[in-house]
Amino acid sequence: MATMKDVAKRAGVSLGTVSRVINHAPGIKENTLQKVEKAIKELNYIPDEYARGLKTKSSRTIALILPTVWYPFFSEFAYYVEKNLDKKDHKLLLCNSNGDPDEEAKYIKMVKQNKIDGIIAITYSDIEQYIYSNIPFVSLDRYFGKKVSYVTSDNYQGGCLAAEELLKHGAKKLAYIGSYNKYTNGTMLRRNGFRDYLYERDMEYQEIFLMEPVADFTPYIIEMMKKAPDIDGIFCHNDSLLLIFRPIIEKLGYKVPKDIQLIGFDGMNLAADLPLGVSTIVQPVADLAKGAVELVLRKITDPTIKNETKIYPVKFFEGNSTK
Amino acid sequence: MATMKDVAKRAGVSLGTVSRVINHAPGIKENTLQKVEKAIKELNYIPDEYARGLKTKSSRTIALILPTVWYPFFSEFAYYVEKNLDKKDHKLLLCNSNGDPDEEAKYIKMVKQNKIDGIIAITYSDIEQYIYSNIPFVSLDRYFGKKVSYVTSDNYQGGCLAAEELLKHGAKKLAYIGSYNKYTNGTMLRRNGFRDYLYERDMEYQEIFLMEPVADFTPYIIEMMKKAPDIDGIFCHNDSLLLIFRPIIEKLGYKVPKDIQLIGFDGMNLAADLPLGVSTIVQPVADLAKGAVELVLRKITDPTIKNETKIYPVKFFEGNSTK
Known part of the structure; x- marks a missing residue:
């Protein structure tokens, strides 16, 4: 196999010049660049990644931390993050955290070791872990204020839109079904948007709002429908809950x-x-992924830039669960 | 931050000894090992990954190449591969190839650069690329004979089982719907198993078997049902085709x-x-992932071992699309 020396000899330049070309150092003359790149190609020279890493301290690799990639919304996000990183010649390391902060800590350590350059995460860790480690980091969904960069859909607008669409489609007695955990995340804003939209119009609504994990929603739904049997429109805080509720409601004798x-x-x-085919508020997953990649790469290039927030609009999709 | 020198000084050993401990070199005395590890812990010393890589030529990272992670079967496989790698202190690099051999070639090159140690792939490349590069590589689903290691479900058994279960559930006129591409993969064996099971019992069946990509199955299904309107049991070669066919068949007036x-x-x-809730032949995804990880890590540890094949049994799941 060809060595760096062989490349230098063929290109007629010094070893240092070849090294600077390989490590993308600035200020190399176009003419020199072409000569070296030609020699690299002709000799089929492959720079050793570790030798390169020692100089550049860059792995061109980003970790993506998700609760699990085995969930359609997250796998779609992972797909688009990888595609966007690939365009920028970066690789994606995948971590299924299952919500375990120790798993996340492993990847924070890897950034410190120069094994990876940054992290994009749907995180359930205490935010301090990320802030104090001061690494290039972008969060999806969780709201951290100005302390870290994050991308998110406009969940509040989505909650308003769900109420608006149910009313537009002729529903008169509304309900909300959702759950929460101890972390502040976008999902709660969906409920707030839904609530505020109806409050402003002086409309009451029923609600099931439970602390996670919820083993079974069935008794709560039966209870709610007994209390308010004329409910004719329900906003479920995500699509998988809708899939779970639908057969429960149908078993009670209601048609959807x-x-x-x-x-x-x-x-x-x-x-x-x-x-999936259900009526739903659509998050722009491809945009969220593109935004997250842009933010994390910008932070890697310039660690001094301020944290940023990107909020993306949502829209309604007319599926088979509305009239 | 502490350096390797600091560790050596505190442990009272040479720099070389510290290096050998960090790189897991064999033959270090237990007593020495403990002294060095104690010093590392006390000083909170983090070895630089690149400096380490230069010595060990090991990144403890495996690439997983899938057509796309944005598909439930693949995302489940990716989930379990990562979990199994994590248990062995390895990381997963994710590549969505979209069936593009150039994308796969990038990762083969990375193995040569010592950036990753091996590859697990659902590949659509010409096999030669992997054989000639002689890298630790395990294939899922595609049959390569003895030329490369692979894990797969028993697709042939699955085809037989689908025919057997349809007949057991009272269906009398059977059909198969599927598609194929230019690569030999397990999916074709499903059809063979189904066919052979019925041939052995002198039973005829209808078939739709089209070259991919198929834009729309609708006209073919209409044609088949016109030709044989008494078809009452269909084996679809995967679950997503079943999801696509079901509404087409129901639109023709049949109830499922x-x-x-x-x-x-x-x-x-x-x-x-x-x-998903449909009746289906279940692949043991967790086992497939575990097997793939075992095979690739074994090959990395000992490149001289022979290629292996692991075939896993499938089973029937009684869902809502059979009686």
């Missing part, structure tokens, strides 16, 4: 969407060409 | 499963707690 209309959140697709 | 029973293949779950 004839008797009760349902709107979910996420706009989940099983795959690029396999939509 | 009352008039026509459907069995898919894969046993896809949207997420760990979100089954």
Whole structure:
């Protein structure tokens, strides 16, 4: 195999010049650059990644930390993050954290070791871990204020939109079903948007809002429908909850969407060409991924830049669970 | 931050000894090992990954190449591969190839550069690329004979089982719907198993078997049902095709499963707690992932070992598309 010396000899330049070309050092003359690149190509020279890493301290690798990639919304996000990184000649390291902060800590350590350059995460860790380690980091969904960069859909607008669409589709007695955990995340804003939209119009609504994990929603739904049997429109805080509720409601004798209309959140697709088909508020996943990649790469290039927030608008998709 | 020198000084050993401990070199005395590890811990010393890589030529990273992670069967496989690698202190690099051999070539090059140690792939490349590069490599689903290691479900058995279950559930006129591409893969064996099971029993069946990509199955299904309107059991070569066919068949006036029973293949779950609910032949995804990780790590440890094949049994899941 060709060595760096062979490349220098063929290109007629010094070893240092070849090294600077390989490590993308600035200020190299166009003419020199071409000579070296030609020699590299002709000799089929492959720079050793570790030798290169020692100089540049860059791995061109980003970790993506998700609760699990085995969930359509997250796998779509992972797909687009990898595609956007690939365009910028970066690789993606995948971590399924299952919500375990110790798993996340492993990747924070890797950034310190120069094994990876930065992290994009849907995180359940205490934010301090990220702030104090001062690494290039972008969060999806969780709201950290100005302390870290994050991308998110406009969840509040989505909650308003769900209420608006249910009313537009003829529903009169609305309800919200969702859950929460101890972390502040975007999902809560969906509830706030829904609530505020109805409060402003002096409309009451029913609600099921439970602390996670929820083993079974069935008794709560039975209870709610007993209390308010004329409910005809329900906003479910995500699409997978809609999938879970639908058979419960139908078992109670209601037809969807004839008797009760349902709107979910996420706009989940099983795959690029396999939509879920339910009525839902769609998050722009491709945009979220593109934004997250832009933010993390910018922070790697210039660690002094301020943290940024990118909020993306959502839209309604007319599926089979509304009339 | 502490350096290797600091560790050597505190442990009272030479720099070389510290280096050998960090790089897991064999033959270090237990007593020495403990002294060095104690010093590392006390000083909170983090070895630079690149300096370490230069010595060990090991990145403890495996690339997983999939057509796309944005598909429930693949995202489940990716989830379990990462979990199994994590147990062995290895990381996962994710590549969505979209079936592009150039994308795969990037990762083969990375193995040569010592940037990653091996590859697990659902590949659509010419096999030669992998054989000639002689890298630790395990294939899922594609059959390469003895030329490379692979893990796969028993697709042939699955095809037999689909026929057997349709007949057991009372179907009398069977059909198969599937597609193929220019690569030999497990999916074709599903068809063979189905065919052979019925041939052995002197039973005829209808078939739609099209070259990929298929824009729309609708006209073919209409044609088949016109030709054989008494078809009452269909084996679809995977679950996503079942999801696509079901509404087409229902639009023709048939009820599923009352008039026509459907069995898919894969046993896809949207997420760990979100089954698809259709009747299907289930692949043991967790086992496939575990097997793939075992094979690739064994090959990395000992490049001289022979290629291996692991074939896993499938089972039937009783869902809502059979009676």
